[in-house]
Amino acid sequence: MSVSYIGGAALAAFALGAALPAAAQTSCAPLERTAPQEIGRYPAYTLDMVMGLVKNVSPEVRAMAFEAVARSHEARQAGLWSNPVLSFEVEDFGGGRFEGGSPLAGFDAAETTLSIGQTFRLGNKRRLERLAALARTELAEADRDVVLRLLQQDAAQLFFELAASEQAARLASEAAVLSQQLTGAVAARVEAGKSPRTALDRARAATAEALAQARAAEAETERLRFTLSSLWGGMEPVRIAGDDLMGAIDLPAPATLAERIETHPEHRRAEAGRDATLAERRAARAQAFPDVTTTLGVRRFEADASEALVAGISLPLPLFDRSQGRVRAASARNKGAAYEADIVRARLVAAAARASSTARILDQRRAVLVEDALPAARAAAEAARIGYEAGKFDLTTALDAQSAFLAAQRSAVSSALATRIAETELKALAALPPFSTSYCAEDRR
Numbered sequence: 309m310s311v312s313y314i315g316g317a318a319l320a321a322f323a324l325g326a327a328l329p330a331a332a333q334t335s336c337a338p339l340e341r342t343a344p345q346e347i348g349r350y351p352a353y354t355l356d357m358v359m360g361l362v363k364n365v366s367p368e369v370r371a372m373a374f375e376a377v378a379r380s381h382e383a384r385q386a387g388l389w390s391n392p393v394l395s396f397e398v399e400d401f402g403g404g405r406f407e408g409g410s411p412l413a414g415f416d417a418a419e420t421t422l423s424i425g426q427t428f429r430l431g432n433k434r435r436l437e438r439l440a441a442l443a444r445t446e447l448a449e450a451d452r453d454v455v456l457r458l459l460q461q462d463a464a465q466l467f468f469e470l471a472a473s474e475q476a477a478r479l480a481s482e483a484a485v486l487s488q489q490l491t492g493a494v495a496a497r498v499e500a501g502k503s504p505r506t507a508l509d510r511a512r513a514a515t516a517e518a519l520a521q522a523r524a525a526e527a528e529t530e531r532l533r534f535t536l537s538s539l540w541g542g543m544e545p546v547r548i549a550g551d552d553l554m555g556a557i558d559l560p561a562p563a564t565l566a567e568r569i570e571t572h573p574e575h576r577r578a579e580a581g582r583d584a585t586l587a588e589r590r591a592a593r594a595q596a597f598p599d600v601t602t603t604l605g606v607r608r609f610e611a612d613a614s615e616a617l618v619a620g621i622s623l624p625l626p627l628f629d630r631s632q633g634r635v636r637a638a639s640a641r642n643k644g645a646a647y648e649a650d651i652v653r654a655r656l657v658a659a660a661a662r663a664s665s666t667a668r669i670l671d672q673r674r675a676v677l678v679e680d681a682l683p684a685a686r687a688a689a690e691a692a693r694i695g696y697e698a699g700k701f702d703l704t705t706a707l708d709a710q711s712a713f714l715a716a717q718r719s720a721v722s723s724a725l726a727t728r729i730a731e732t733e734l735k736a737l738a739a740l741p742p743f744s745t746s747y748c749a750e751d752r753r
Contacts, residue, residue: 351546353536355467359742376449379445401418425603427600449747461732470529479717493697556671559668579649582642592634603621682720
């Protein structure tokens with residue numbers, strides 16, 4: 309076993325259990341943490357393992373997760389009080405000297421003032437700005453989950469493409485074996501003088517084509533193995549474990565789909581955008597209230613060593629800037645976000661209905677091809693070979709049956725793949741397993 313394989317497997321196992329902080333692991337649904345099983349030369353991954361790795365290791369998702377964490381810290385900052393201001397002043401000292409002297413010379417008549425000032429933000433600004441920052445945090449989290457859903461959907465599609473390629477490679481190898489058996493039967497008849505030499509050439513050409521297709525399927529499978537492994541930084545190809553590509557799919561009920569479509573991250577992002585613009589509009593309205601600054605201090609008169617309290621209050625006059633532009637801009641953005649939220653929900657509902665209908669139709673086609681056409685084509689190719697050996701069929705019939713078997717293989721695999729991709733789209737819309745409902749939040753302490 310190569311060092312690179314050991315490193316890739318260790319990375320995958322580590323990523324499943326340690327890519328997130330402990331606090332985040334306990335707050336999210338558990339992922340499949342079983343180490344990949346080695347099948348032949350390569351480790352094998354289930355779909356749940358692939359989705360977990362994409363969720364925990366993907367740099368795009370983690371970068372957006374840190375942005376959401378940064379927004380949460382900004383929300384904390386927005387909720388803090390303004391810092392008090394400490395000031396120290398000295399007045400009436402070091403005056404100029406005139407004829408006869410000046411009472412302000414030196415520090416004998418100086419006045420020193422030590423005061424502290426505090427700005428009070430009226431209009432509930434601090435609370436409203438904190439709520440607006442929290443709304444922006446929710447929007448950043450929704451953006452992160454949208455990216456996660458898209459990446460997981462791409463990973464699931466690649467997973468099934470690899471499963472289809474592996475299945476196609478197995479079927480192509482089976483067809484190549486049947487073709488070799490037919491060539492052996494032709495060679496026997498040619499040696500017995502029952503078939504012309506040209507028949508053997510035709511059979512060998514058909515066998516060469518079948519072998520070439522099998523090698524091409526193996527090459528495509530190897531490419532997809534490396535591509536899937538690269539999703540989590542692996543350096544060795546992988547295999548598919550625990551998936552029956554050609555089997556029936558599991559579609560959610562219409563009621564379940566309608567209920568869970570509300571949890572789709574794009575819908576949540578649109579609603580978060582609407583809520584964020586609403587919170588920003590309220591915060592902008594609060595800016596119309598002026599902030600009040602009060603001061604309180606002690607003044608010392610050096611002339612007689614006496615002391616007295618000083619107090620003050622300052623208030624800006626809202627004559628020109630009453631936050632009119634900010635309020636109108638936030639109102640316009642809120643109207644646009646509300647409109648977008650309605651459109652996104654309608655599009656998701658339409659996409660779910662389309663995906664459900666498409667998946668059911670494709671599953672029916674898959675059942676006909678996989679359960680009826682493919683076994684019949686396999687049986688016909690085998691019967692034609694046996695019949696040719698017995699002298700009941702000519703070579704053309706046997707080769708046609710073999711070609712039909714190859715075509716049935718390709719149709720069955722492509723149909724099964726299309727069905728699984730449609731199922732993947734539907735489950736992604738409804739956030740059904742193996743898709744994550746949301747990302748495990750980073751520790752925000």
